[in-house]
Each structure stands twice: as C-alpha cells, then as structure tokens.
Amino acid sequence: MIIVMKPQAPESSVRQIVRIIEENGLEAHLSTGKQVTIIGVVGDKNKLTNKNLELMNDVDRIVPVTETYKQASRKFHPEDSIVKVGSHIIGPGTLTIMAGPCAVETEEQLLSIAHAVKKAGAQFVRGGAYKPRTSPYSFQGLEEDGLRYMAKAKEETGLNTICEVISADAINAAVKYVDMLQVGARNMQNFQLLREVGQSGKPVLLKRGLSATIDEWLNAAEYIIAEGNPNVVLCERGIRTFETATRNTLDLSAVPVIKSKSHLPIIVDPSHATGVRSYVGPLAKAAVACGADGLMIEVHNDPEHALSDGAQSLTFDQFDQLMAEMKDYIQLAGRKL
Numbered sequence: 001m002i003i004v005m006k007p008q009a010p011e012s013s014v015r016q017i018v019r020i021i022e023e024n025g026l027e028a029h030l031s032t033g034k035q036v037t038i039i040g041v042v043g044d045k046n047k048l049t050n051k052n053l054e055l056m057n058d059v060d061r062i063v064p065v066t067e068t069y070k071q072a073s074r075k076f077h078p079e080d081s082i083v084k085v086g087s088h089i090i091g092p093g094t095l096t097i098m099a100g101p102c103a104v105e106t107e108e109q110l111l112s113i114a115h116a117v118k119k120a121g122a123q124f125v126r127g128g129a130y131k132p133r134t135s136p137y138s139f140q141g142l143e144e145d146g147l148r149y150m151a152k153a154k155e156e157t158g159l160n161t162i163c164e165v166i167s168a169d170a171i172n173a174a175v176k177y178v179d180m181l182q183v184g185a186r187n188m189q190n191f192q193l194l195r196e197v198g199q200s201g202k203p204v205l206l207k208r209g210l211s212a213t214i215d216e217w218l219n220a221a222e223y224i225i226a227e228g229n230p231n232v233v234l235c236e237r238g239i240r241t242f243e244t245a246t247r248n249t250l251d252l253s254a255v256p257v258i259k260s261k262s263h264l265p266i267i268v269d270p271s272h273a274t275g276v277r278s279y280v281g282p283l284a285k286a287a288v289a290c291g292a293d294g295l296m297i298e299v300h301n302d303p304e305h306a307l308s309d310g311a312q313s314l315t316f317d318q319f320d321q322l323m324a325e326m327k328d329y330i331q332l333a334g335r336k337l
C-alpha cells in the first residue's frame, strides 16, 4: 500500500509514520514530490491493520497497491525516475543512444566502432562479451578479454559502456570494466541473476523476455530493485508472435503502457526486434515519437562478416544517416541527446 501525505505535510509527521512502519517489521520507501510525499510500504500490511494510519496527522489517504511489483510501480513513485550512469542521465528530457556491435570480436573492431558511433552522437557503446546464443556451437563471446576492450573503448572515446551478463562470474568480471550491466531477453526471468545484478551496485538494463507480459517484466525489475538497486532501465526488444517477416514483433505500445504503470525509464531496441537492417530506422524514429527514453542499435564495421547479427547491424554510414534523420524527431519529442 501507499500512504499519501497531505500537501506540505511536515517532515516530523512523515518520520513518525516511517517509524511505525519500520517498528512493525515493514519497509518504508519515500517519494518526495514537489507537492506531496508518498510513503510506499513493502511487507505484510496486515501487521498495520490496527494502527489506524489513515487517522494520523497529515495523512491524506491510503491506497492499496494490488500489483505484485511495488517499487517498480508508478504508484510508489509518481515522478519519472532518472537513472544516472556516471554523469549521463537516462530519463525525462534526454534521449540515450546505445550503439555498437552485437558481439565484441576483436580490439580493433570494437575501437573502430566505438569511435564511429561516438562521432555520430551515441553516448554509449554496447557490445557483448558473453553471448547467450541459441546454438552452443555459435560464437559465445570473448568474455573477460572482450570486457577489457570495452574499458579501452571508454578510455579512448569517453563513451559509457554496457555489456550483457549471463552468470554470477560474468557479473563479477563486468563490474570491473563497464558502466552498466545488461540482462538479456533470455534471462529476464533468471531470478538468481536478477538478484545478483541487484547486488552489483551497477545500473542495469533489463530487456523484455521473448514471451514476457508487461507484468512479468515489471516483476523482474522488482527483483533487482528489491536488492537495493533502483537504477533499472527497461528495454523493449520485440516479442514472439505468429509473424515471421521480422525476427520478433516490436511492441511499441509497451512504451506508453510502461510509462503509465511504472516510473522506470524505457528504451527500445529496433535491431533485435526486427532482425532486418532496413527496418531499424523507421522503428527507431517511431520509438522516439512515442516517448521512449532511448534506443539500442547494433552497428558493425563489416556487417557481412559479423560473428553475430550481421543482418540487422547498420554500417557506419547508415548509422550516421539515421542519427541525422532522427534530429527532428528527437526535438519534436522534447528531448536532447
């Protein structure tokens, strides 16, 4: 449940209620807005039934939260969240572009791509060092060497870095080298992994599972936040449908739906959503137009010879052109790169 305080309720009243909540073995989460303070309560609310909180000083009302996720809910935190990665801000007013290869293949490959996407205006270089491939015989990633190249790319370009993690070992290595961890679609309901990224102290990009509902996705985010890590960004990357013309079906409606249900930022990945390079641009623009906080786009120096996802990767020139074409959309959406 949430306890909505009256406008301008003094801090002493808020503190008193927080004390009662905590004394009864529950957690209190404060959201201090411009007008009102909201106290979110996590735990067995039956323990508070005879406390008559609604009658206490400066309490406006008590609202039950029926969703199983609480801290990811907009009811708990009515204002849009901002997720900081170093000095970069993901959230309202900004548009974050994460671009780079599907997989880190060599140091030269990653550095050349990092320089190219930086020049085009991206703020993050992405690249997988641990690849969750459908076939065990496909390229699985360079692991710690790949992470080292990511750190080098950051050093040379100043870009923020993001890398997918698929195990506790990968997390332990990645936290030493990259700025943000990615949980991929295939691991969205790997609850142990979610807990571990929650404990990592790093901001997390949580991709939507291949067949996950929005509620399942927000519950996955809750696992991370419940470990004390509120820095979660969601990523819509297409879902499984009957349609085979594209690799997945991009569910752009997820953007406004997430915005209404949650305060977490959401970005869109049109590359994995479509699997086809020529469809990436139109959907990138549509994502910006419908309120996404950013984009993740695969870019490769030589897509024809990429070790994974070449068909959906943009060339440097194509990415440059898309970034130029998106300028007006970004401005119209009231955002800044």
Ligand code: PEP
Residues within 6 Å of the ligand: 102, 128, 132, 164, 183, 184, 185, 186, 207, 237, 269, 272
């Ligand atoms: C990726 O971003 O490299 C990736 C594997 O994406 P997804 O988890 O969305 O399939």
Ligand code: MN
Residues within 6 Å of the ligand: 102, 103, 272, 298, 308, 309
């Ligand atoms: Mn990929």
